[in-house]
Amino acid sequence: MTDTDLGSSLPLPRASGELRDRLAKRRSASAQLLTGPGPSPTQIDEILTLGARTPDHGKLFPWRFVVLGPQSRADLVARLQPLAARQPQPDPARATLAKLANPPLSILVISRPVRGHKVPVWEQELSAGAVCMNLEHAAGALGFSSSWITDWYSYDPEATALFGVGPDERVAGFIHIGSLTEAPLERPRPDMATRVTRLP
Numbered sequence: 001m002t003d004t005d006l007g008s009s010l011p012l013p014r015a016s017g018e019l020r021d022r023l024a025k026r027r028s029a030s031a032q033l034l035t036g037p038g039p040s041p042t043q044i045d046e047i048l049t050l051g052a053r054t055p056d057h058g059k060l061f062p063w064r065f066v067v068l069g070p071q072s073r074a075d076l077v078a079r080l081q082p083l084a085a086r087q088p089q090p091d092p093a094r095a096t097l098a099k100l101a102n103p104p105l106s107i108l109v110i111s112r113p114v115r116g117h118k119v120p121v122w123e124q125e126l127s128a129g130a131v132c133m134n135l136e137h138a139a140g141a142l143g144f145s146s147s148w149i150t151d152w153y154s155y156d157p158e159a160t161a162l163f164g165v166g167p168d169e170r171v172a173g174f175i176h177i178g179s180l181t182e183a184p185l186e187r188p189r190p191d192m193a194t195r196v197t198r199l200p
Contacts, residue, residue: 022140027184029145031099034178038104043142047177048107050138054130058117062124063131063172066108066163076162077101083159087152096151103147103176107135110165111172128172135175145184147176 039047048065056062068076077097087093100106111128113121132148139146153159154171165171 022137026136026140027186028136029147029176029178029180029184031147031149031176032102033180033182034103034145034147034176035181036104036179038178039139039142039144044105047135047138047142050141051107051131051135054127054134056127057123058114058119060114060117060119060124060127062111062113063128064110064112066110068106068108068174070104073100073106079162080153080159083153083156087156093152097153099147099149099151099176100153100174104178105176107175107177108163109135109172109175110163111170112166112168115168125170125172132173132175135177139175139177144177145180146178148173149176150174 044067048067051065052061077100080097080100081094084090084093084097109128109132111125113124115121117124136146136148150171150173153163154174160171163171
């Protein structure tokens with residue numbers, strides 16, 4: 001989008017059976033089962049651009065992306081192994097590294113709130129979460145499967161330093177993207193009657 005596009009009219013929403021069907025059947029993939037093909041460089045750019053069209057009170061863009069290819073993730077997994085050994089449950093901590101190593105592509109979403117702004121930090125963090133969901137929708141629109149994951153290395157200070165996460169930043173999630181060889185199984189969904197309050 002250029003400066004001349006700012007303020008231009010966008011089309012009004014139209015009913016879309018295809019979009020409704022996609023949302024009704026949206027399902028996270030198992031990161032360990034994601035395989036190639038993954039998105040091309042052009043598709044990655046499109047996924048990032050679509051993902052960034054998210055609610056953002058104040059137009060602060062309080063997040064950033066790190067695109068992790070196979071080599072960078074292999075290097076990170078090797079450096080995370082010693083940290084996994086120091087976790088309270090080392091074996092499960094090591095096992096979760098397969099989620100980071102296996103998919104063709106991972107997009108690290110980092111929440112970077114603007115402190116001291118009138119928009120509360122909580123709202124800015126919610127915007128980072130919305131970006132994560134938007135990235136999953138964008139990947140799905142291009143025919144890929146995805147998984148939004150954090151795991152222990154999203155919260156361990158030594159681990160987040162390896163990902164270049166700054167002192168005033170937090171990991172919002174790793175969006176792992178690739179293809180599945182088998183359709184995922186449905187999972188339990190909420191009983192909406194227990195989650196919705198309707199007021200007159």
